[in-house]
Amino acid sequence: MHERQDRWWITAFLAPYIIGFALFIAGPIVFSLIMSGSKWSLFGSASWVGLSNYVALLRDPMFRRSLVNTAYYGIMVVPGEIVAALFIAVLLNRKLKCIGLFRAVYFTPFVMSLASVALLWTWFLSPNFGLLSNLLMSVGIVSPGWLQTPALAMPTIAAASIWRNTGYYTVIFLAGLQAVPTDQLEAAQVDGASPWRQFWSITLPAISPTLFFVLVMATLWAGQAIELPYLMTQGGPELATLTAVQYIYMNAFQYGNMGAAAAMSWVLFLIMIAVTAVYFGSQHKWVFYE
Amino acid sequence: MRMSRRSQATLIYAVLIALAIIILLPVWSMVTTAFTPEGIVFMDGARLWPSKLTFENFRKLGKAFPFGRWYVNSVITSTLFTVGQVISCSMTAFALSYFSFRGRDALLLVVLGTIMLPFQVIMVPLFWLMKTIGLTNSLVALWLPAFFGDITGSFGIFLLRQAFLQIPKEYSEAARLDGANPFKVFTSIYLPMVRPFLSVVVVFSFMTSWNDFIRPIVYITDMDLMTVTGGLSFFQSQWSVSWGPLMAGTLLATLPTLVLYLVAQKQFMQMAVSAGIKG
Numbered sequence: 001m002h003e004r005q006d007r008w009w010i011t012a013f014l015a016p017y018i019i020g021f022a023l024f025i026a027g028p029i030v031f032s033l034i035m036s037g038s039k040w041s042l043f044g045s046a047s048w049v050g051l052s053n054y055v056a057l058l059r060d061p062m063f064r065r066s067l068v069n070t071a072y073y074g075i076m077v078v079p080g081e082i083v084a085a086l087f088i089a090v091l092l093n094r095k096l097k098c099i100g101l102f103r104a105v106y107f108t109p110f111v112m113s114l115a116s117v118a119l120l121w122t123w124f125l126s127p128n129f130g131l132l133s134n135l136l137m138s139v140g141i142v143s144p145g146w147l148q149t150p151a152l153a154m155p156t157i158a159a160a161s162i163w164r165n166t167g168y169y170t171v172i173f174l175a176g177l178q179a180v181p182t183d184q185l186e187a188a189q190v191d192g193a194s195p196w197r198q199f200w201s202i203t204l205p206a207i208s209p210t211l212f213f214v215l216v217m218a219t220l221w222a223g224q225a226i227e228l229p230y231l232m233t234q235g236g237p238e239l240a241t242l243t244a245v246q247y248i249y250m251n252a253f254q255y256g257n258m259g260a261a262a263a264m265s266w267v268l269f270l271i272m273i274a275v276t277a278v279y280f281g282s283q284h285k286w287v288f289y290e
Numbered sequence: 291m292r293m294s295r296r297s298q299a300t301l302i303y304a305v306l307i308a309l310a311i312i313i314l315l316p317v318w319s320m321v322t323t324a325f326t327p328e329g330i331v332f333m334d335g336a337r338l339w340p341s342k343l344t345f346e347n348f349r350k351l352g353k354a355f356p357f358g359r360w361y362v363n364s365v366i367t368s369t370l371f372t373v374g375q376v377i378s379c380s381m382t383a384f385a386l387s388y389f390s391f392r393g394r395d396a397l398l399l400v401v402l403g404t405i406m407l408p409f410q411v412i413m414v415p416l417f418w419l420m421k422t423i424g425l426t427n428s429l430v431a432l433w434l435p436a437f438f439g440d441i442t443g444s445f446g447i448f449l450l451r452q453a454f455l456q457i458p459k460e461y462s463e464a465a466r467l468d469g470a471n472p473f474k475v476f477t478s479i480y481l482p483m484v485r486p487f488l489s490v491v492v493v494f495s496f497m498t499s500w501n502d503f504i505r506p507i508v509y510i511t512d513m514d515l516m517t518v519t520g521g522l523s524f525f526q527s528q529w530s531v532s533w534g535p536l537m538a539g540t541l542l543a544t545l546p547t548l549v550l551y552l553v554a555q556k557q558f559m560q561m562a563v564s565a566g567i568k569g
Binding site for chain 1: 299302303305306309310312313314315316317318319320323331334335336337338377378381382384385389391397400401404406407408409410411412413414415416417418419435437438439440441443447471472473476497500501502503504508519520522523525526533536537540543544547548550551555558559562563565
């Protein structure tokens with residue numbers, strides 16, 4: 001009975017999102033595609049160059065390096081976060097005193113901005129002056145320059161990232177663990193199955209949808225990494241921590257290569273979509289929805 | 291060999307405490323350095339326990355950077371961003387749950403799809419857009435998109451839509467029969483009934499905006515117009531400023547979200563859990 005008026009109301013309620021989507025999301029997506037096919041610095045005029053930005057990327061060793069670095073970072077961060085979070089979640093998933101307090105403490109780093117995390121870790125790891133270096137010194141270990149050594153810089157940044165995000169994924173896993181059938185666990189216990197065995201054959205399949213979600217989220221986030229390397233190492237030493245998004249940012253706002261930056265962002269996005277597609281493709285093998 | 295229940299609990303506590311120390315140690319180092327006199331930090335570096343306390347670092351921070359201005363900027367930005375996102379997300383969620391219309395499910399998919407979209411794909415065009423309409427070097431660029439959902443709005447829209455769907459139709463139908471229009475249904479029935487979820491959106495939006503680093507450094511170059519989090523980018527290039535004031539600044543930068551976390555822990559946990567349910 002309200003149908004006619006309702007159409008007006010639907011439009012009114014949706015207007016902000018639709019306008020915002022057109023202006024701040026869809027428009028920029030289309031524009032970004034066009035830009036990636038143009039030669040364009042911020043202040044000059046634009047000219048259409050077709051795919052040549054993309055072709056140039058293939059020959060850009062810095063871009064290749066940044067992609068390899070990003071992948072390396074992801075390969076450390078994604079499994080690191082998942083294993084750590086799952087381990088802690090399993091530890092916390094029992095009725096013991098103060099469990100809530102521990103959960104709250106573990107979540108704390110996630111509340112801080114990545115920029116703050118970058119700065120406090122840089123100080124914490126600072127050679128000769130940082131707390132870690134001083135603590136190691138007191139037991140007779142001279143700490144290496146964590147962020148100054150090319151081979152150590154990226155693993156160190158990955159550690160800082162794992163430190164920050166694990167608490168968040170722990171809470172997600174804790175929620176997922178509530179879906180584990182306790183009667184099955186009890187039966188397995190009676191049958192004398194080891195805790196390890198129980199985990200692999202009962203707990204893990206039950207939380208596989210959560211695991212899948214965390215895998216996708218952690219991967220997407222890792223692919224977008226910029227704050228930590230930007231602030232902790234500025235991409236150095238010797239480009240060891242230059243991530244893709246950082247290089248895109250440099251191209252756009254420091255070198256003024258808007259077109260190249262847009263092309264790079266699409267290449268990165270397509271890679272991320274491909275990785276996610278592989279995840280989704282593998283889903284039927286290991287993710288069990290009830 | 292099986293462990294007794296008692297020794298198993300002891301072992302678990304030992305691991306939990308060790309993990310807590312790993313989590314808290316870098317944070318602790320930030321706090322103590324912020325309150326330690328520069329001279330001592332310069333001589334000894336960071337220690338577990340500061341031998342002397344001072345507020346000197348905070349004064350030096352204010353001298354080296356317009357930190358007070360950044361703080362005001364961040365408070366304004368995050369407040370407006372949060373207000374905008376609560377309004378736009380709840381309106382969109384209401385449209386996607388109360389009404390049924392052609393294309394509704396497609397629109398919901400679009401909303402959820404934006405979760406996948408990385409900011410850097412639209413970063414350059416957005417910068418150009420903001421520059422063209424004269425919003426670069428203005429806080430408006432940081433909060434205005436929130437009134438239109440923003441790329442980060444899909445979380446709030448999805449969460450509130452799920453909450454709205456739980457409300458029995460009878461409530462709104464009765465109100466409509468009494469002559470209430472959809473706006474009235476929205477404000478006097480739907481919104482009050484999902485208050486716990488609204489507070490989760492508030493917490494999420496505030497944290498998103500306060501902690502945002504990339505947008506401030508893309509849109510804003512004028513130092514006085516920076517936000518606190520974006521302002522941290524100036525810390526690295528200031529070699530003349532020592533770690534005492536820098537840690538004082540980092541501490542102040544994290545304080546609002548930490549305090550919010552202390553008072554609204556439940557909402558933060560809910561935020562994480564509902565992000566997981568989506569999967």
